[in-house]
Amino acid sequence: EAGVAQSPRYKIIEKRQSVAFWCNPISGHATLYWYQQILGQGPKLLIQFQNNGVVDDSQLPKDRFSAERLKGVDSTLKIQPAKLEDSAVYLCASSSRDSPNTGELFFGEGSRLTVL
Amino acid sequence: DQQVKQNSPSLSVQEGRISILNCDYTNSMFDYFLWYKKYPAEGPTFLISISSIKDKNEDGRFTVFLNKSAKHLSLHIVPSQPGDSAVYFCAATVSGSARQLTFGSGTQLTVLP
Numbered sequence: 578e579a580g581v582a583q584s585p586r587y588k589i590i591e592k593r594q595s596v597a598f599w600c601n602p603i604s605g606h607a608t609l610y611w612y613q614q615i616l617g618q619g620p621k622l623l624i625q626f627q628n629n630g631v632v633d634d635s636q637l638p639k640d641r642f643s644a645e646r647l648k649g650v651d652s653t654l655k656i657q658p659a660k661l662e663d664s665a666v667y668l669c670a671s672s673s674r675d676s677p678n679t680g681e682l683f684f685g686e687g688s689r690l691t692v693l
Numbered sequence: 694d695q696q697v698k699q700n701s702p703s704l705s706v707q708e709g710r711i712s713i714l715n716c717d718y719t720n721s722m723f724d725y726f727l728w729y730k731k732y733p734a735e736g737p738t739f740l741i742s743i744s745s746i747k748d749k750n751e752d753g754r755f756t757v758f759l760n761k762s763a764k765h766l767s768l769h770i771v772p773s774q775p776g777d778s779a780v781y782f783c784a785a786t787v788s789g790s791a792r793q794l795t796f797g798s799g800t801q802l803t804v805l806p
Contacts, residue, residue: 668737
C-alpha cells in the first residue's frame with residue numbers, strides 16, 4: 578500500500594514570496610490533515626478535511642495560508658506571502674475510520690520550507 | 694498554552710537497558726493517548742496507544758503506562774536497541790473529536806551501542 582505522498586520535499590524562498598505544497602493521501606482515506614512542525618516543537622494542526630469539506634481550520638493563519646481539497650483526494654497548502662516564521666516542516670497526514678487504533682494518523686515525509 | 698508537555702528534550706541510554714520517556718498533559722478531556730516515533734527526514738509513525746480506561750498497554754518491547762490522577766503517561770522500551778534512536782512524540786486526543794491530535798514537543802532518544 579502506497580503511503581502519503583508529499584512534494585516538494587524541500588523549498589527555499591525569500592520572505593513575501595509564495596509557495597505551494599501538494600499532498601496525496603493513502604487511497605481510501607477520507608480524512609486529511611496539514612500539520613506545521615517548527616524546529617524543536619511538536620506538530621501543530623493547521624487544517625483538517627473530511628472528504629472535500631473543512632472540519633477544522635481554526636489554527637490556520639487565513640490571512641496568508643490557504644488549503645483546498647477539491648475532489649476529496651489530493652490537497653494543496655499555499656502560503657502567500659511567506660514570513661520568516663513560516664520556516665517549518667509541513668506534514669500531511671491521512672486517516673481512515675477503519676483504523677484499529679483511534680487517533681492513528683499516517684504521515685507523509687513532509688515538505689521542509691526555509692524562508693530567507 | 695501547551696496542553697501536552699514533554700519536559701525532557703533528550704535522553705541517552707545504553708543498549709540493552711530500559712528507556713523511559715515521560716509526558717504530562719493538562720486537559721482533563723483527553724481520553725486517548727498515543728506515542729509516535731520519528732526518524733530524521735521522515736514523517737512520524739504510530740508506535741503505541743492507550744485508552745483512559747486502561748493504565749497499561751504493552752506491545753513487544755514497548756509499554757505505555759497511564760496515571761490519570763497525575764495526568765502523566767510514560768513509554769518504556771525494554772531492552773533498548775540502537776535502532777530505537779529517534780524523536781518520540783506524545784500525543785493526546787478526545788475520543789470522537791474527529792481524531793485531532795495534540796502533540797508534545799518530543800524527546801530525542803539516543804541508544805548507545
